[in-house]
Amino acid sequence: MKSRSSPEDLEAAQKRLLAGREYIGVDRIEGPLVFVRNTHPVGYRDLAECVDSKGETRLGIVLDTSTETVVLQIFAGTSGLTMPETHVRFRGEPHTVQVSERMLGRVFNGLGRPIDGGPSPAGGEELDVNGRPINPTAREYPRDFIQTGISAIDGMNTLIRGQKLPIFSGNGLPHNTLAAQVARQARIRGQESRFAVVFAAMGVKHDVARFFIDSFEQSGVLENVALFLSLADDPSIERLITPRTALTLAEYLAFSRDMHVLVIMTDMSNYCEALREVSTIRGEIPSRKGYPGYLYSDLAEIYERSGMLKGFPGSITQMPILTMPNDDISHPIPDLTGYITEGQIVFEREMHARGIYPPVAGLPSLSRLMKDGIGEGMTREDHPHLASQLFAAYSYVKDVRNLASVIGEEELTPLDHQYLEFGETFERKFVSQSKTEDRTIEETLELGWRSLSLLAVEELHRVSEEEIEKYYRP
Amino acid sequence: MEERIIGQVNRVNGPVIEAAGVSDAMMLELVRVGEVRLVGEIIKLAGDRAIIQVYEDTTGIAPGDNIFGSGSPLFVELGPGLIGTIYDGIQRPLERILKLSGNFIERGIRTPSLDREKKWLFRPAELAVGAEVSGGAVIGTVQETERVEQRILLPPDVKGTLKSLAVEGQYTVEETVALVETESGERGIAMMQRWPIRTPRPVAERLPVNRPLITGQRVIDTLFPVARGGAVAIPGGFGTGKTMIQHAIAKWCDAEIIVYIGCGERGNEMTDVLSEFPKLIDPRTGGSLMERTVLIANTSNMPVSAREASIYTGVTLAEYYRDQGFDVAVMADSTSRWAEALRELSGRMEEMPAEEGFPAYLPTRIAEFYERAGAMTTLAGQNGSVSIIGAVSPPGGDFSEPVTQHTKRFVRCFWALDRQLANARHYPAISWLESYSEYLDEVTPWWEQAVGSSWTSDRSEILELLHREVRLQQVVKLVGPDALPDSQRFIIEVCTLFKNAFLQQNAFDDIDRYSTAEKQTRMLQIILTYWRRGAEAIRRGMTLVRLRRMKVLQDIVKMKFTIDNEDLGALDKLAARLERSLDQLEAIYEE
Ligand SMILES: Nc1ncnc2c1ncn2[C@@H]1O[C@H](COP(=O)(O)OP(=O)(O)OP(=O)(O)O)[C@@H](O)[C@H]1O
Numbered sequence A: 001m002k003s004r005s006s007p008e009d010l011e012a013a014q015k016r017l018l019a020g021r022e023y024i025g026v027d028r029i030e031g032p033l034v035f036v037r038n039t040h041p042v043g044y045r046d047l048a049e050c051v052d053s054k055g056e057t058r059l060g061i062v063l064d065t066s067t068e069t070v071v072l073q074i075f076a077g078t079s080g081l082t083m084p085e086t087h088v089r090f091r092g093e094p095h096t097v098q099v100s101e102r103m104l105g106r107v108f109n110g111l112g113r114p115i116d117g118g119p120s121p122a123g124g125e126e127l128d129v130n131g132r133p134i135n136p137t138a139r140e141y142p143r144d145f146i147q148t149g150i151s152a153i154d155g156m157n158t159l160i161r162g163q164k165l166p167i168f169s170g171n172g173l174p175h176n177t178l179a180a181q182v183a184r185q186a187r188i189r190g191q192e193s194r195f196a197v198v199f200a201a202m203g204v205k206h207d208v209a210r211f212f213i214d215s216f217e218q219s220g221v222l223e224n225v226a227l228f229l230s231l232a233d234d235p236s237i238e239r240l241i242t243p244r245t246a247l248t249l250a251e252y253l254a255f256s257r258d259m260h261v262l263v264i265m266t267d268m269s270n271y272c273e274a275l276r277e278v279s280t281i282r283g284e285i286p287s288r289k290g291y292p293g294y295l296y297s298d299l300a301e302i303y304e305r306s307g308m309l310k311g312f313p314g315s316i317t318q319m320p321i322l323t324m325p326n327d328d329i330s331h332p333i334p335d336l337t338g339y340i341t342e343g344q345i346v347f348e349r350e351m352h353a354r355g356i357y358p359p360v361a362g363l364p365s366l367s368r369l370m371k372d373g374i375g376e377g378m379t380r381e382d383h384p385h386l387a388s389q390l391f392a393a394y395s396y397v398k399d400v401r402n403l404a405s406v407i408g409e410e411e412l413t414p415l416d417h418q419y420l421e422f423g424e425t426f427e428r429k430f431v432s433q434s435k436t437e438d439r440t441i442e443e444t445l446e447l448g449w450r451s452l453s454l455l456a457v458e459e460l461h462r463v464s465e466e467e468i469e470k471y472y473r474p
Numbered sequence B: 001m002e003e004r005i006i007g008q009v010n011r012v013n014g015p016v017i018e019a020a021g022v023s024d025a026m027m028l029e030l031v032r033v034g035e036v037r038l039v040g041e042i043i044k045l046a047g048d049r050a051i052i053q054v055y056e057d058t059t060g061i062a063p064g065d066n067i068f069g070s071g072s073p074l075f076v077e078l079g080p081g082l083i084g085t086i087y088d089g090i091q092r093p094l095e096r097i098l099k100l101s102g103n104f105i106e107r108g109i110r111t112p113s114l115d116r117e118k119k120w121l122f123r124p125a126e127l128a129v130g131a132e133v134s135g136g137a138v139i140g141t142v143q144e145t146e147r148v149e150q151r152i153l154l155p156p157d158v159k160g161t162l163k164s165l166a167v168e169g170q171y172t173v174e175e176t177v178a179l180v181e182t183e184s185g186e187r188g189i190a191m192m193q194r195w196p197i198r199t200p201r202p203v204a205e206r207l208p209v210n211r212p213l214i215t216g217q218r219v220i221d222t223l224f225p226v227a228r229g230g231a232v233a234i235p236g237g238f239g240t241g242k243t244m245i246q247h248a249i250a251k252w253c254d255a256e257i258i259v260y261i262g263c264g265e266r267g268n269e270m271t272d273v274l275s276e277f278p279k280l281i282d283p284r285t286g287g288s289l290m291e292r293t294v295l296i297a298n299t300s301n302m303p304v305s306a307r308e309a310s311i312y313t314g315v316t317l318a319e320y321y322r323d324q325g326f327d328v329a330v331m332a333d334s335t336s337r338w339a340e341a342l343r344e345l346s347g348r349m350e351e352m353p354a355e356e357g358f359p360a361y362l363p364t365r366i367a368e369f370y371e372r373a374g375a376m377t378t379l380a381g382q383n384g385s386v387s388i389i390g391a392v393s394p395p396g397g398d399f400s401e402p403v404t405q406h407t408k409r410f411v412r413c414f415w416a417l418d419r420q421l422a423n424a425r426h427y428p429a430i431s432w433l434e435s436y437s438e439y440l441d442e443v444t445p446w447w448e449q450a451v452g453s454s455w456t457s458d459r460s461e462i463l464e465l466l467h468r469e470v471r472l473q474q475v476v477k478l479v480g481p482d483a484l485p486d487s488q489r490f491i492i493e494v495c496t497l498f499k500n501a502f503l504q505q506n507a508f509d510d511i512d513r514y515s516t517a518e519k520q521t522r523m524l525q526i527i528l529t530y531w532r533r534g535a536e537a538i539r540r541g542m543t544l545v546r547l548r549r550m551k552v553l554q555d556i557v558k559m560k561f562t563i564d565n566e567d568l569g570a571l572d573k574l575a576a577r578l579e580r581s582l583d584q585l586e587a588i589y590e591e
């Protein structure tokens, strides 16, 4: 037996004692923040519990700590709290969440508490929700092609296992439909592997959550899905913790349970707004549009929790969804997201209006990891050149359309007419597909060549002679 | 190192800690906070208070926790073993950390930057015992990698008489290899020295720049060249290609040492470098590209304040190799994240903000950083240089924001990335209208000497065409191309060819990924031949349609992919074929 007075024991005992200490009454409540004065020394970002007059416990974390005042952020919001009757306890440890495989098939709130009527899932591990940065030398560079069955993605903006590829959408556009379709259809060809979907909803409506649940149910994967819901009528501050809780489970499933995890997070714009709310109340100096200067770092903490690790079979692929305020891609939320993620799928309202699903904008969309995951042995040898040629031609189509809108279609050269025709076919036959259509990569590439074959062979600078020989069919 | 308690934590606000009860502490002193010993630096002292910026996550730090002073400023370790290593922002070796803490980085890890166990073969310089030596003198060499022979330098502050010098043999970085009798007594010199990151290392003299850094990227070398010792900014919105350009330069440029700083960017990008560079062969030496590269990785999910330090860490390592007489190129991706780190720390210290929340000293800091670039005479009288290539990530891709604007004041070369070009997959998306290089005059003599005296006029001719094309395109947008006479449509035609065949460069193509100066020049000349003779033919009545139909043009568009750097003969043949095709066309016409 260890000697009773070893320093560790003493420290642990002291910690227990302090964690049990309860402060009655707080000094200020402002928005989601609670200020407590004259406490014992409280650790930065430690977990705290606020008990309201009805005896309900609300969790919070320490945002600022000093000898005079401790500032707490309460996830469940402060509504109903009173200054004299609120009791506060500091747990003396960071915010953790219990995660296990049994969480699959279940529904939780943003803090990881079951809200489906079931019991708390037992077993697993207790992990810090904030995670720790992955050592870059531990990462395995992602290269495995995920076939989503969607041509605009597989052909032009290929999704790679371990990638973070967001959807930049707008209100009323079918981002949920696409995300659900990806979740249903995504697979690695020629491989059966253990997969899971972790779904985090921040500030979205009940019917959005319902839509996803139904979609998972219909395709029979619901038992592989864990849902974390912090919906529109839940306290906005809970949104700040929701993606972190979800990613803590994702990391556990991927790196302790060898699963391939797809994380869908919607809507990141609501997350960012909650962050702005807290920042404003704290009186921080804002950067653009009132968002705090650390929005970039904060989002990076979330998005960087994806990828693969050397020697581990599992992976985390992220597909965050965000609605661009006013469809403006230069708004801080999509802008900072684009600076962190490995590409983006951008939706275009005009294509949606023309009835094209998915309305994936050809030019601003990009998958940065595509280069290493396509081509011979992965998709097909002509894929890189074909995609590059399609991009080039489509970009010219955009110019021609602009020109046509000024001078009229009649004034265009025959060559430009060819391009217009190519553009139509590309959008209607290649990009456009049904909400249940699951195309193989070969089908996608074939459709790509079929559109290209509308152009004269001299126009094809980016594909090789052999490829033209083999696939070009005017 | 001696540890002493210098005060206690009073307040924790993210990475900024306020300490109270501070008596004996030094400005910019390296400190450790709490029982976990988080690394921090004192950035403000006032009365018994100190402000400390902490380079690790401060979760759990509480008021009352002790702060330990180290007695020295934040420094880096310099010596054999830097090359090929990947460090975090405060020079902790990430591969060691992986061994110590696993896949996820724990806090408070203490591990030396340079391996203390490893022995290096030290070869003493030919210095006689009794010689007068001073800072910067080369006392020996170590073959650090196959490619890099590190010169072991006397630390800048040492001056005196050489009392002894070790014989050739295996030594660790800490073992004494020389003794110098200085004014303040005898000093043992080891291969490793320390240097505070915020202080530029001294040089004898700053030299004018006069040689280009050949990057292998055609749009850069031919249109907007950077000099060895120059400073460049690459601004561009997300996904416009900043990182790709920096990777390409780090791979193929003709510097001898590369310091690549990933500051607040993606983890996978560093992994990409780590997995790709060792496999790539340096065309100049035949060795692996990793053998000349040091990496500093402070990814976006690592603590913000280490981002601030990473830039200085990187440039100090670069200066150390410069002091040995090397030409060093520093890539900093992205300096905006560094500026934002300054902003965040400043905000948490409740300083008065200037523009967009950035502190008023932002321009000073940017200037100080870029001033560490330059071609120099080292203390030992050799020439060395540090070139700095900094990416800038302007919010919304808008170049009028403070970081881009202030950076522009302190660099002389500007490679503006254009969203439209990037969207059209025209890579590198360097805008030929907005970019500039003030190094042009300085590097012209080198180019003319290397590839011929027409370099300058060729370059101006094509640039002028590009500018004329912009105006013509404006007309086309209003009235359609048919409204233009063939002579003007030909300009558009030639520019399109130049963009496709020359400016666009595919970083993923085994041949196209870099072009030598000779290949670039010959390619440009071929395109200009088409322009000059074609324009002349049109003047004499030839139609554009006929010119365009020449089969040789198909091969010209693809010459970048099909003709190797070494195969200059093939380019000459292509040029001859073009001339012949033009001859034939003209002959038909003359009849
Ligand atoms: N020279 C090139 N050749 C081929 N592809 C390129 C080239 N330059 C850029 N790209 C494409 O553009 C993508 C984005 O480039 P990159 O990652 O360098 O952008 P960035 O400006 O660094 O963006 P961010 O600011 O978000 O980091 C690459 O993943 C690649 O697909």
Ligand SMILES: [Mg+2]
Binding pocket: B242, B243, B244, B265, B333
């Ligand atoms: Mg980048």
